[in-house]
Amino acid sequence: MNIDNMISINDAPKLIATMGENITVILEGEPGIGKSSVLPILHELMGKDKYHAVYVDCPVIGDGDLVMRVPNRETGRLETYLSDLFPQDGKPYIIMLDEFLKVNKLMKTMFTRLMLERVLGDYPLPDGSIVFATSNLRTDGVGDTIEGHVGNRVMRVPIRKANHKEYLTWLTNNGASTVLRALVSIKPSLCASYVGMTPDRLNDNPYIYNPTSGNNTYASPRSMFKADSIIKQAKVLGERLTRIALIGTVGEAAAELFNAFIMMEKDLTPIEVILKDPEVAVIPSSAGAVLMTLFNGVDVIETQDELGSFMKFVNRIDNIEFKDVFMSSLCETSRTTKLAFNNQQIMKWYQDNYKIISA
Numbered sequence: 001m002n003i004d005n006m007i008s009i010n011d012a013p014k015l016i017a018t019m020g021e022n023i024t025v026i027l028e029g030e031p032g033i034g035k036s037s038v039l040p041i042l043h044e045l046m047g048k049d050k051y052h053a054v055y056v057d058c059p060v061i062g063d064g065d066l067v068m069r070v071p072n073r074e075t076g077r078l079e080t081y082l083s084d085l086f087p088q089d090g091k092p093y094i095i096m097l098d099e100f101l102k103v104n105k106l107m108k109t110m111f112t113r114l115m116l117e118r119v120l121g122d123y124p125l126p127d128g129s130i131v132f133a134t135s136n137l138r139t140d141g142v143g144d145t146i147e148g149h150v151g152n153r154v155m156r157v158p159i160r161k162a163n164h165k166e167y168l169t170w171l172t173n174n175g176a177s178t179v180l181r182a183l184v185s186i187k188p189s190l191c192a193s194y195v196g197m198t199p200d201r202l203n204d205n206p207y208i209y210n211p212t213s214g215n216n217t218y219a220s221p222r223s224m225f226k227a228d229s230i231i232k233q234a235k236v237l238g239e240r241l242t243r244i245a246l247i248g249t250v251g252e253a254a255a256e257l258f259n260a261f262i263m264m265e266k267d268l269t270p271i272e273v274i275l276k277d278p279e280v281a282v283i284p285s286s287a288g289a290v291l292m293t294l295f296n297g298v299d300v301i302e303t304q305d306e307l308g309s310f311m312k313f314v315n316r317i318d319n320i321e322f323k324d325v326f327m328s329s330l331c332e333t334s335r336t337t338k339l340a341f342n343n344q345q346i347m348k349w350y351q352d353n354y355k356i357i358s359a
Helices: 011-019 035-046 105-117 164-173 178-186 199-203 221-232 234-250 252-267 271-276 287-300 304-314 320-332 337-341 344-357
Strands: 025-028 052-057 067-072 077-082 093-098 130-135 155-158
Touching (some): 011 025, 011 035, 011 130, 011 155, 035 130, 105 130, 164 221, 221 234, 271 304, 304 320, 304 337, 320 344, 337 344
Parallel strands (some): 052 093
Antiparallel strands (some): 067 077
8 A cells, every 4th residue: 555645634634524524434544543533623623513523433333222213102103213422403413433344244234324325224314414434454454344335435545644743743732741752752663654564674663563463562653642641650650560561552562662761751851950050951861861851841831931041951952853853842732832933043943944844
């Protein structure tokens, strides 16, 4: 598969919002890349006050879970009743059929009619309703299949894994630890995708999903963010329990990296020390600790005075790539975007580098 023909997580909501009323989009991507996150993003984009967002976990849905015909003794007819997942106040729905291609065979007819005709049981969806689905890539080897007559009536779109820059922005906006962000910055191979890799290159990356290995514990955007909750409790858990918990979440190879970076936290220079005397504050000796210190700055800085002081510390760092990571994070993080764009030094950097960070 050519990765250039795949869309990003950020592209998906726009595509579905534009086309989803007329054709069902099936997003197909490798495990753990955040396909399910499209629903809340799409709901926000289209208006939470205008639509009901409905999440349907297809593999666990059985007969009668979403719709049921119940006798009406007065009329002698069967009436269709919907699950309480579907409020009936006239508002259209945005329905995500998660893991659609793993649905129980007995339920496929109902789901297919919902996707192709916008009808649930005998209940037509309100005008303007959107239905989209997610599934795995065929190359993932997890058994996802689609009938030919259905596949020809929908839009099957491969969705790619976020690269490390995209993932870093998401991590910062969602409160991830400096440990995880520093690790992703230094080890972008954690965010690599098996798609398009040669077998030799894939075997050289022990961290990520490999459909030929049979291993279902690996580093993915989903599992790494879950592992971040372990990182944040590392002092409580202790070194041994932390290591075991990480292995069970992201696999042994990635867990060793995580542990190494957790150990670096003791070498960080406190932000208050930097802001007080940025031209004297100690620059950590390890690359990981330097990056963690810079990400601490992204999380803490609130005023132009603090930013100006912190920049004096940043300018003492020799590694230009680390400086770029810091300034890119300031520009791309929702909390600090305005602050960054009101700083002349960072604005000049952004103007010189915008093509790189938007690539």
